[in-house]
Amino acid sequence: MKKMAKPATQYVCQECGATYRKWAGKCEACGTWDTITEENTVAAFSSTKKKEGG
DSSP states (O other): OOOOOEEEEEEEETTTOOEESSOOSBOTTTOOBSOEEEEEEEEOOOOOOOOOOO
16 A cells, blocks of 8 residues: 655745755855745655565
């Protein structure tokens, strides 16, 4: 059975394109303030299965 993709949120600086896991007021990459916006992406699951037994 295939698992559905899980939506993930990342935060992207609109000036330089740097990405972050959490929102911040200032972009650490380019130093601009209030340019980081939330973007929803789809994180795909791996299709590999765990082996049971040995």
